[in-house]
Amino acid sequence: MKSIADLEKIRQATLSKVNLRRESEGTRIVVGMATCGIAAGARPVMNAFVDEVAKRNLMDVTVAQTGCIGMCRYEPIVEILAPGKEKVTYVHVKPEMVPRIVNDHVVNGNPVVEYTISNAE
Amino acid sequence: MELFRSTILVCGGTGCSSSGSMKLYERFEELLASNGLDKEVKLVRTGCFGLCAAGPVVIIYPEGAFYSHVKLEDIDEIVSEHLIKGRVVTRLLYKDEAKSQELKPLDEINFYQKQKRVVLRNCGVIDPENIDEYIAFDGYKALAKVLTEMTREQVQQEILASGLRGRGGAGFPTGLKWKFAMGSTGKKYVCCNADEGDPGAFMDRSVLEGDPHAVLEAMAIAGYCIGSDEGYIYVRAEYPIAVKRLEIAIAQAREYGLLGEHIFGTDFNFDIHIRLGAGAFVCGEETALMNSIEGKRGEPRPRPPFPAVKGLFQKPSILNNVETYANIAQIILKGADWFKSMGTEKSTGTKIFALGGKINNSGLVEIPMGTTLREIIYDIGGGCPNGKAFKAVQTGGPSGGCLPASMLDTPIDYDNLIAAGSMMGSGGMIVMDEDNCMVDIARFFLDFTVDESCGKCTPCRVGTRRMLDILNRICDGKGEDGDIERLEDLAQSIKASALCGLGQTAPNPVLSTIKQFRNEYEAHIYEKRCPAGVCKNLMRYVIDPEKCKGCTLCARNCPVGCISGTVKQPHTIDQSKCIKCGTCMEKCKFGAISKK
Ligand SMILES: Cc1cc2nc3c(=O)[nH]c(=O)nc-3n(C[C@H](O)[C@H](O)[C@H](O)COP(=O)(O)O)c2cc1C
Ligand code: SF4
Numbered sequence: 156m157k158s159i160a161d162l163e164k165i166r167q168a169t170l171s172k173v174n175l176r177r178e179s180e181g182t183r184i185v186v187g188m189a190t191c192g193i194a195a196g197a198r199p200v201m202n203a204f205v206d207e208v209a210k211r212n213l214m215d216v217t218v219a220q221t222g223c224i225g226m227c228r229y230e231p232i233v234e235i236l237a238p239g240k241e242k243v244t245y246v247h248v249k250p251e252m253v254p255r256i257v258n259d260h261v262v263n264g265n266p267v268v269e270y271t272i273s274n275a276e
Numbered sequence: 277m278e279l280f281r282s283t284i285l286v287c288g289g290t291g292c293s294s295s296g297s298m299k300l301y302e303r304f305e306e307l308l309a310s311n312g313l314d315k316e317v318k319l320v321r322t323g324c325f326g327l328c329a330a331g332p333v334v335i336i337y338p339e340g341a342f343y344s345h346v347k348l349e350d351i352d353e354i355v356s357e358h359l360i361k362g363r364v365v366t367r368l369l370y371k372d373e374a375k376s377q378e379l380k381p382l383d384e385i386n387f388y389q390k391q392k393r394v395v396l397r398n399c400g401v402i403d404p405e406n407i408d409e410y411i412a413f414d415g416y417k418a419l420a421k422v423l424t425e426m427t428r429e430q431v432q433q434e435i436l437a438s439g440l441r442g443r444g445g446a447g448f449p450t451g452l453k454w455k456f457a458m459g460s461t462g463k464k465y466v467c468c469n470a471d472e473g474d475p476g477a478f479m480d481r482s483v484l485e486g487d488p489h490a491v492l493e494a495m496a497i498a499g500y501c502i503g504s505d506e507g508y509i510y511v512r513a514e515y516p517i518a519v520k521r522l523e524i525a526i527a528q529a530r531e532y533g534l535l536g537e538h539i540f541g542t543d544f545n546f547d548i549h550i551r552l553g554a555g556a557f558v559c560g561e562e563t564a565l566m567n568s569i570e571g572k573r574g575e576p577r578p579r580p581p582f583p584a585v586k587g588l589f590q591k592p593s594i595l596n597n598v599e600t601y602a603n604i605a606q607i608i609l610k611g612a613d614w615f616k617s618m619g620t621e622k623s624t625g626t627k628i629f630a631l632g633g634k635i636n637n638s639g640l641v642e643i644p645m646g647t648t649l650r651e652i653i654y655d656i657g658g659g660c661p662n663g664k665a666f667k668a669v670q671t672g673g674p675s676g677g678c679l680p681a682s683m684l685d686t687p688i689d690y691d692n693l694i695a696a697g698s699m700m701g702s703g704g705m706i707v708m709d710e711d712n713c714m715v716d717i718a719r720f721f722l723d724f725t726v727d728e729s730c731g732k733c734t735p736c737r738v739g740t741r742r743m744l745d746i747l748n749r750i751c752d753g754k755g756e757d758g759d760i761e762r763l764e765d766l767a768q769s770i771k772a773s774a775l776c777g778l779g780q781t782a783p784n785p786v787l788s789t790i791k792q793f794r795n796e797y798e799a800h801i802y803e804k805r806c807p808a809g810v811c812k813n814l815m816r817y818v819i820d821p822e823k824c825k826g827c828t829l830c831a832r833n834c835p836v837g838c839i840s841g842t843v844k845q846p847h848t849i850d851q852s853k854c855i856k857c858g859t860c861m862e863k864c865k866f867g868a869i870s871k872k
């Protein structure tokens with residue numbers, strides 16, 4: 156290591172891995188991962204979110220899991236909680252939908268209405 | 277790039293390791309692999325979280341679920357419930373949280389609420405054996421900053437302006453210490469005191485185990501400031517985990533070129549060695565420590581000359597405590613004003629205490645200076661167990677003193693504690709309740725110093741021995757009129773003439789207990805009575821004939837058979853044979869036996 160730039164490179168590369176150990180202020184993506192959710196395919200969805208967040212190097216975003224949200228017939232369910240905004244709930248989420256949710260909603264702040272629960276009902 | 281959705285932090289601190297956390301770690305490793313979760317969930321062994329009384333501790337992020345008293349059998353459930361199904365296992369949550377049956381963020385648990393984790397910020401968060409994780413949280417950035425942007429004088433002035441005072445006990449301003457060593461030219465040394473000999477103290481060990489790079493980085497900064505290219509860490513051999521993590525950290529820092537030659541491409545060179553201490557308390561004293569590093573007997577040398585002039589290998593040197601160093605990088609990065617915003621005017625920043633004794637939440641606590649004893653003992657520590665009454669708190673270890681309940685509202689800082697007759701010391705804090713005898717406590721600490729005195733000077737070697745003899749006599753019920761005054765006279769002359777800090781402070785526990793609890797000394801001496809019922813020769817077990825039902829249980833359990841009586845008749849104890857083991861009182865179901 157010869158310069159501060161080298162140090163910064165290691166910092167950036169490691170930060171995203173350790174960042175979720177701090178209670179973060181940023182957006183939380185919460186995937187319902189109870190038995191019903193897993194049976195409906197929540198695991199690949201969760202992994203798709205993790206990959207997408209990593210790929211885009213999003214620092215303030217955490218992907219978390221939660222238990223049964225209580226609407227099993229809509230599983231896999233994903234909730235996105237951005238600071239200061241109302242919670243948005245996506246239903247019947249498939250891995251293919253994830254890049255768009257991350258791009259439109261998490262990064263640009265425009266929920267993908269057609270995937271949300273209000274649309275399903 | 278890898279990213280994990282969850283992180284399991286298994287405490288690898290000393291407390292939790294001794295209650296089996298390594299086994300838990302291995303079981304997690306196994307189960308993550310067999311469930312195919314090892315690519316999604318990261319497993320990390322961290323340093324102490326501070327709540328050792330609740331150990332072994334496991335924390336799972338991003339939920340921040342704090343599991344306490346985790347057993348090997350629980351791991352399967354945590355993996356299948358929490359990690360696979362995403363349901364927090366409420367049964368295992370730390371009790372403070374479990375009451376509400378829902379998850380509270382870690383910083384809302386009472387134990388952490390009043391704390392401010394500055395020095396311990398990385399402990400329990402990063403993997404101490406991975407330098408990248410330290411770097412991720414701004415590690416080595418302060419070293420880069422001083423080497424590329426600051427002059428030596430600016431570094432010294434920043435540290436001085438922060439008001440940082442030595443955390444090893446005496447509270448000497450660190451910036452001033454560095455200044456004294458800056459003047460001369462030629463070979464100099466930077467030393468780190470990780471000897472931590474106070475009974476009950478484990479702050480420094482926890483920093484070394486949880487965040488070793490913080491100390492290495494600070495020593496390099498100190499090296500740049502005073503103009504030194506070589507450092508020594510003097511660490512107790514009884515701290516094998518700390519030693520191992522330091523070795524790993526030094527190797528990783530060397531590999532990255534953060535120790536060695538031309539650090540960050542500058543002309544600055546610095547390297548660090550570890551020296552193991554044999555565990556004598558006096559080796560924590562600065563001149564004795566330097567003798568010991570040099571391979572000589574660990575005996576204090578007379579001062580002057582001071583280490584800043586003639587220290588290690590007769591070269592100008594500085595010595596700072598582990599916790600002192602652990603503040604340095606953050607002061608450089610965040611500035612002296614930030615540091616001064618915490619604490620009191622004359623004692624800035626935070627201090628770590630090892631809270632122990634008769635307290636519900638024993639463990640490591642880091643608080644801003646100026647927090648009151650009451651807040652530490654009640655709000656953080658949860659008070660004395662079993663509803664017993666608080667009696668005193670001892671700070672400063674064998675050099676310190678006891679503070680009674682009337683002083684609970686004292687804000688903690690260096691000067692207040694000294695004014696109250698104790699001292700900060702390195703941060704041991706032992707809580708005592710109504711069942712502790714203060715004469716016995718004084719005797720305990722003096723016994724420790726008598727054992728640890730190196731014997732080089734007479735006041736300490738002979739004087740502390742004589743004080744201990746008097747205390748032993750008092751506790752045995754053979755105290756005489758004038759003993760208190762004799763203790764005070766001896767104490768004054770030892771304080772005035774001992775060569776090193778060990779002797780000079782050894783009488784403090786006695787003096788402070790005489791000052792605050794003189795009535796207990798008097799009860800021992802004049803009434804031959806130990807009010808707390810601790811000193812065996814001064815108490816008796818007696819059976820209350822009114823309450824005794826004659827069940828014979830006590831008589832059957834007395835190991836020396838000194839209880840007599842017939843069935844259904846009140847029993848009596850033969851005091852001349854009783855060995856005061858207390859068994860009878862424990863056994864009696866009718867509360868008929870008491871200590872007098
Ligand atoms: C008998 C005795 C034991 C000591 N033990 C320690 C110790 O274990 N750790 C420590 O940091 N300082 C200890 N000290 C204080 C050191 O001599 C020294 O003041 C301190 O390490 C300086 O660092 P600081 O200015 O950062 O506090 C001890 C002093 C005496 C007299
Ligand atoms: S005061 Fe005690 S420990 Fe210190 S040099 Fe004298 S005998 Fe040794």
Ligand code: SF4
Nearest residue numbers: 824825827828830864
């Ligand atoms: S155990 Fe209690 S009640 Fe029974 S004989 Fe002994 S003192 Fe009396």
Ligand code: SF4
Nearest residue numbers: 834854855857858860
């Ligand atoms: S204190 Fe022990 S020795 Fe004494 S009477 Fe009770 S059981 Fe017997």
Ligand code: FES
Nearest residue numbers: 287289291292328
């Ligand atoms: S050793 Fe685990 S919390 Fe202290």
